[in-house]
Amino acid sequence: MSLMEKQNFFDSKAVDGLDRVDGRLKVTGAARYSAEFPIPKLTYGVLVTSTVAGGKIQSIDAKKAEHAPGVLAVISHFNAPQIPGYSEGSNPAKGQTTKGQPLRVFSDDTIYFYGQPVALVVADTLERAQFAAGLVQAQYQKASFQTDFDTNVTAADFPSQAKNRNSNGDYLRGEADAYKNAPVKIEAEYVIPTEVHNPMELQSIIAVWDTADKVTVYDKTQSLKGAQGTIAQAFKIPVENVQVVATYVGGAFGNALRTWPHEIAAVMAAQKVGRPVKVVISREQMFTMVGYRPYTWQKVGLGATADGKLVGISHEAISQTSTYEEFTEGTVNVSKFLYACPNVNTRYKILPLNVSTPTWMRGPGEASGAFALDCAMDELAYQLNLDPIELRLRNHADTDPERNLPWSSKYLKECYQEAADRIGWFKRNPKPRSMKTEDGMLIGYGMGTGSFSAGRSAATASIQMSADGTYTIQCATTDIGPGTATAMVQIASDVLQVPVEKIKFQLGNSSFPKAPSQGGSSTVSTVGSAVTAVCISLKNKLGELAIGQGEAASVKPADLTFANGQISSKDQSIKIAYADVLKKHSLPNLEVTEESKSGEERRKYSFYSFSVHFVEVNVHPATGQVKVKRVVSCADAGKIINHKTAGSQVIGGAIGGIGMALMEEAVIDNRFGRYVNNNLADYHVPVHADIPAIDAVFIDKKDPYINPMGSKGVGEISLIGMAAAVANAVFHATGKRVRDLPITPDKLV
Amino acid sequence: MEKDQCSVPDENLNENSGSSRRDFLKKSTFLSAIALTPVSLVTAAEKEMDEKLAAVFEKVPLKLEINGVKHALSVEPRVTLLDLLREQLQLTGTKKGCDHGQCGACTVHVNGKRQNSCLTLAVMHDGKKVTTIEGLANGADLHPMQEAFIKHDGFQCGYCTPGQIMSAVACIREGHANSETEIREYMSGNICRCGAYPNIVNAITEVKNGGQKV
Ligand code: FES
Ligand code: FES
Numbered sequence: 001m002s003l004m005e006k007q008n009f010f011d012s013k014a015v016d017g018l019d020r021v022d023g024r025l026k027v028t029g030a031a032r033y034s035a036e037f038p039i040p041k042l043t044y045g046v047l048v049t050s051t052v053a054g055g056k057i058q059s060i061d062a063k064k065a066e067h068a069p070g071v072l073a074v075i076s077h078f079n080a081p082q083i084p085g086y087s088e089g090s091n092p093a094k095g096q097t098t099k100g101q102p103l104r105v106f107s108d109d110t111i112y113f114y115g116q117p118v119a120l121v122v123a124d125t126l127e128r129a130q131f132a133a134g135l136v137q138a139q140y141q142k143a144s145f146q147t148d149f150d151t152n153v154t155a156a157d158f159p160s161q162a163k164n165r166n167s168n169g170d171y172l173r174g175e176a177d178a179y180k181n182a183p184v185k186i187e188a189e190y191v192i193p194t195e196v197h198n199p200m201e202l203q204s205i206i207a208v209w210d211t212a213d214k215v216t217v218y219d220k221t222q223s224l225k226g227a228q229g230t231i232a233q234a235f236k237i238p239v240e241n242v243q244v245v246a247t248y249v250g251g252a253f254g255n256a257l258r259t260w261p262h263e264i265a266a267v268m269a270a271q272k273v274g275r276p277v278k279v280v281i282s283r284e285q286m287f288t289m290v291g292y293r294p295y296t297w298q299k300v301g302l303g304a305t306a307d308g309k310l311v312g313i314s315h316e317a318i319s320q321t322s323t324y325e326e327f328t329e330g331t332v333n334v335s336k337f338l339y340a341c342p343n344v345n346t347r348y349k350i351l352p353l354n355v356s357t358p359t360w361m362r363g364p365g366e367a368s369g370a371f372a373l374d375c376a377m378d379e380l381a382y383q384l385n386l387d388p389i390e391l392r393l394r395n396h397a398d399t400d401p402e403r404n405l406p407w408s409s410k411y412l413k414e415c416y417q418e419a420a421d422r423i424g425w426f427k428r429n430p431k432p433r434s435m436k437t438e439d440g441m442l443i444g445y446g447m448g449t450g451s452f453s454a455g456r457s458a459a460t461a462s463i464q465m466s467a468d469g470t471y472t473i474q475c476a477t478t479d480i481g482p483g484t485a486t487a488m489v490q491i492a493s494d495v496l497q498v499p500v501e502k503i504k505f506q507l508g509n510s511s512f513p514k515a516p517s518q519g520g521s522s523t524v525s526t527v528g529s530a531v532t533a534v535c536i537s538l539k540n541k542l543g544e545l546a547i548g549q550g551e552a553a554s555v556k557p558a559d560l561t562f563a564n565g566q567i568s569s570k571d572q573s574i575k576i577a578y579a580d581v582l583k584k585h586s587l588p589n590l591e592v593t594e595e596s597k598s599g600e601e602r603r604k605y606s607f608y609s610f611s612v613h614f615v616e617v618n619v620h621p622a623t624g625q626v627k628v629k630r631v632v633s634c635a636d637a638g639k640i641i642n643h644k645t646a647g648s649q650v651i652g653g654a655i656g657g658i659g660m661a662l663m664e665e666a667v668i669d670n671r672f673g674r675y676v677n678n679n680l681a682d683y684h685v686p687v688h689a690d691i692p693a694i695d696a697v698f699i700d701k702k703d704p705y706i707n708p709m710g711s712k713g714v715g716e717i718s719l720i721g722m723a724a725a726v727a728n729a730v731f732h733a734t735g736k737r738v739r740d741l742p743i744t745p746d747k748l749v
Numbered sequence: 750m751e752k753d754q755c756s757v758p759d760e761n762l763n764e765n766s767g768s769s770r771r772d773f774l775k776k777s778t779f780l781s782a783i784a785l786t787p788v789s790l791v792t793a794a795e796k797e798m799d800e801k802l803a804a805v806f807e808k809v810p811l812k813l814e815i816n817g818v819k820h821a822l823s824v825e826p827r828v829t830l831l832d833l834l835r836e837q838l839q840l841t842g843t844k845k846g847c848d849h850g851q852c853g854a855c856t857v858h859v860n861g862k863r864q865n866s867c868l869t870l871a872v873m874h875d876g877k878k879v880t881t882i883e884g885l886a887n888g889a890d891l892h893p894m895q896e897a898f899i900k901h902d903g904f905q906c907g908y909c910t911p912g913q914i915m916s917a918v919a920c921i922r923e924g925h926a927n928s929e930t931e932i933r934e935y936m937s938g939n940i941c942r943c944g945a946y947p948n949i950v951n952a953i954t955e956v957k958n959g960g961q962k963v
Contacts, residue, residue: 023899026907027891027914029842029882036841069803126836127827200846200854200908200942250844250908251942283847481905481943648902648948655944680851680940688933691946 017644018500020486022248022479031248034220035204035280042206043072044126045269045279046133047262049288053114053354053673054145057138064135065121070128072273074136075265076119080106081272083264085234099160100325102357105261106268111140112324113356114673115288120265122273145354148670149295149320156318156351159328171336171346173401178312178343182303186379190300190372191740193665194320195293196286197361198685199480201250203290204280205263207270215267216243222256223517224476224510230259231267244510249480253656254360255290256480257519262289287666287678291359294319296331296368300376308386310341310395315373319365321350322357329365334720335373337402337608338451339395354673360519362656363719366452371660371741374448374724379737387430388447388728389416400606408605409703409712411636412449415612418697419447419634423614432735441618441627444733450611450721454638454703454712455522458597460513461530463492463538465590469565469579471496471503473534477515477527478508481652482715483645484523490641491528491709495535498565498578505531513593521609521713524641526596529707533596541592543567545581546574601705610636611717613654613725619733624748626730628658632695633722638703638712650696650718657722659686663742811872815840816884824871831855831866834881842882842911846940853939856912856919857881863919865938882911885918893961894918897952905943913939917953918963926957 025031050057062074086104105117119136123129146152162169179185206218215235221227224244232239249256262279270277281289301314315335321327332346363370381388396413399406420426428445429435435443461475473492477484488505496503506512515527543560546567547553555569568575582590616630633654640646663684669676677683696718702710723741730748731737738747808823815838824833831848834840834857843866846854850868857866858880885892894914897903904910916939920926925935932953933946941949956963 019899020902022907023904024891024895026904026910027882027895027898028886029840029911031907032841033844033908035845036835038839069807125825126832127825131827198942199906200844200852200940201906202845248908249906251906253942280845283849283851479906481907483905644902645905648905648943648945651947652905652944655946679849680847681849685940685942686944686946687938687940688936688946688950691933691944693929693950694947 034218037218039276044129046129047117048119048136050116052140055143056141057109059139061137065132068132070124073122077106084236147673156349174343176345179301179303182311185303187301190298192296194295195664197253197255199251205266206278207267208276213237214241228510247508252480253362284678293361294358298372312343316347318349323352325357327358331365331369334369340397367720371723378728405606408607408705411699412610415634419632423632442733444729446729448721448724450717452716454607456525456598459515459526459530460595461534462593463534467582474506474512476512478518487641521715529596532708534594537592537594609712609717613722615725615729617729624745634697636699637714639710647696651694653718656719661723661726814878830871833871854912856915901948901952903949903952909941
């Protein structure tokens with residue numbers, strides 16, 4: 001490890017801003033996503049879904065479909081092969097749910113929600129499968145169902161796991177509801193509607209049984225090992241008999257962290273028809289089959305002294321979940337640590353409805369929570385007649401108030417300063433509805449803060465060096481878009497001191513060394529550490545070989561320097577290129593595998609990334625149309641490995657936040673329990689015309705404790721706090737405080 | 750085999766008469782145990798000859814020039830241009846994001862004009878020239894727009910990228926790339942959920958200002 005300490009990451013700017021190593025494949029259409037593998041004898045599966053939101057399947061008339069051209073099977077619970085993992089009562093397709101079980105596809109006649117898969121039609125061409133799917137007729141015994149959050153909200157309860165604790169999961173620091181007795185206070189309710197990840201790539205899987213107990217899946221997933229384990233468990237086959245391939249993932253934002261019913265259905269169908277089966281779910285099905293950000297109601301109470309010192313924070317949230325499974329997330333967490341405050345209490349409940357199970361969506365619960373908290377902070381600032389930044393500075397948490405630990409690093413103040421300067425914050429007139437453009441548009445400025453845990457878990461990487469001086473690193477991680485391979489190549493290049501062109505980083509295959517899911521902004525931290533470790537290990541090995549048995553044997557490993565692909569010793573008795581070390585020992589290649597994980601530092605420090613978003617909006621005074629004119633997002637994400645790709649991630653997160661603030665809402669018709677806008681024309685996401693230039697800025701200072709690179713995460717903080725910034729800007733422009741997202745024009749006129 | 754009957758898509762027969770030739774053959778295989786069906790028909794059904802025959806009659810000839818390569822195809826009329834490219838010709842660079850003309854991931858050029866390939870049937874383009882993302886580069890030399898997308902990091906996951914690039918090239922050719930605002934307007938049919946928009950606009954602006962032939 002002595003070498004590790006000597007590492008000085010990215011002090012040279014040489015490789016920063018490297019173009020994506022897979023860029024060429026992506027711009028030429030050669031990058032292969034999961035539905036795109038040419039597989040002989042491929043068949044196509046199309047899912048038929050329920051047209052009621054509750055009840056029982058009475059019958060499924062599949063005759064017409066079965067006799068339609070090219071149809072190989074119509075699978076429903078009436079004829080589906082048993083999934084051995086289901087009948088055993090184990091929990092395949094497990095997510096991090098506290099109670100209940102994932103939907104067991106085609107296992108019984110119960111309907112839990114509208115759009116639930118009830119049959120899978122398999123045919124020899126896509127068109128034939130689609131046509132036949134339309135011929136399947138299901139009859140239901142309808143039962144009453146509930147999808148309306150407001151009318152059912154009294155049924156909300158603590159998550160089962162929380163109920164096992166005395167506190168019911170409630171958090172209390174100091175005194176409860178202390179805000180109520182504070183000299184200045186605000187209390188407000190906020191609503192986030194159901195939002196759908198809607199990555200551009202539809203969820204897809206090709207399942208191929210290689211032998212009776214060996215299966216390969218080309219699967220859209222953020223978790224190779226997760227999918228591998230789930231499929232193995234469901235079909236009762238050894239884990240190593242399941243191979244999961246996800247070379248490219250067309251976005252996911254959290255919806256590919258779990259293994260969903262359509263994936264199990266495809267594997268089951270391939271087994272049944274004895275041929276490979278491809279299932280690509282439709283855009284409509286993306287709304288009910290692969291999770292979403294849950295509809296969430298929140299109430300925040302803030303109390304402060306007259307000079308703006310927080311006295312109390314109370315934060316309560318209720319989120320929807322399904323009736324068959326409890327989904328929970330960290331919605332109220334942000335209130336526990338973001339600001340210094342002696343009295344904090346939080347409460348989190350869930351409300352089961354006849355909907356599918358939600359899942360983490362970028363920023364996850366923290367993004368919902370930060371929307372409420374940072375809008376409330378803005379409301380409090382206006383109440384106090386204090387600049388919103390000043391209020392935050394007066395309540396800056398110098399240490400983590402929740403865990404009573406020092407931060408590993410925190411440059412939030414620098415973020416405020418940098419971003420405020422760039423957008424011209426202090427030049428604005430803070431009075432609401434006081435600024436106008438020449439053509440009469442209302443101008444508004446707003447800001448919001450984001451923070452998310454900077455994680456690091458265990459990962460393993462292998463490296464193979466060839467005698468020709470090229471290096472191949474493998475790790476079972478994925479790349480849903482951030483540019484994982486690019487960052488890893490840079491890290492390896494920096495540690496090995498060899499040019500990036502010589503290094504290949506391979507991911508997306510479950511047979512590579514173990515890595516966790518790509519989620520929670522932790523891939524660079526976790527996988528980057530494993531890459532560092534394996535490169536150091538390779539250098540050590542090369543060093544040993546270079547020292548060898550001969551004359552140089554007296555040289556100590558610590559006296560070796562590795563630079564420009566060469567090993568040299570202080571006394572100059574050794575001076576040899578890495579590749580020549582292999583040649584000298586007649587080795588065709590050299591291979592090393594290393595695991596790396598976090599350690600003691602996790603108990604000594606609190607690890608978080610921080611961000612600040614500033615937004616300028618124009619609002620049409622008559623129509624209420626909001627246009628985002630400028631965005632400055634500044635992140636304290638530790639050392640930035642690649643400013644270009646990390647910048648893109650920040651820009652992308654900000655755009656996600658704009659969608660959240662102004663457009664996104666999956667609307668259910670409660671009479672039928674059905675989404676009415678389940679397509680990309682009616683579920684609005686930001687398009688080119690909605691998005692201005694976005695200034696992504698990094699503090700770019702190493703975190704001294706988190707990992708050898710000093711890098712924290714970017715993915716979540718780039719979105720967390722953004723919706724609040726937009727909402728606060730709309731308030732500044734119009735004087736109207738809209739507390740239920742999205743802020744559509746009707747709410748402003 | 751009467752010609753007019755075979756030219757009617759089988760599914761219509763199923764719908765209208767409740768039983769079709771092929772339906773009969775399928776059932777016949779189950780009856781073969783009691784040998785009421787002529788042997789030849791049973792054999793035909795067992796070898797899936799019925800499917801193969803029908804497949805032939807349900808298809809129509811189609812000539813397309815795709816990325817400079819001439820194809821003489823035989824496709825069902827209901828096959829979209831997108832599914833033809835992706836599922837039958839292994840040209841998977843063109844993406845499916847919605848299948849409803851709402852996202853632009855499937856954008857290709859048909860006779861030089863941009864077209865959502867999910868929103869058009871392949872047979873409607875007989876005799877036309879189609880360019881997909883695979884055909885944009887000149888051999889190993891990338892198209893300037895592809896280069897610019899790499900340089901400006903105009904993508905993250907890369908799934909919307911082929912559509913964005915095909916649209917971007919057409920946007921310049923159409924004369925709709927004269928300002929950033931105009932680019933944003935004329936690129937709004939191409940959704941990027943990763944949010945690469947500002948970088949894409951920078952890439953297009955650079956290519957436009959560079960004056961290279963697109
Ligand atoms: S797939 Fe054609 S527009 Fe979306
Ligand atoms: S790059 Fe992922 S959708 Fe555009």
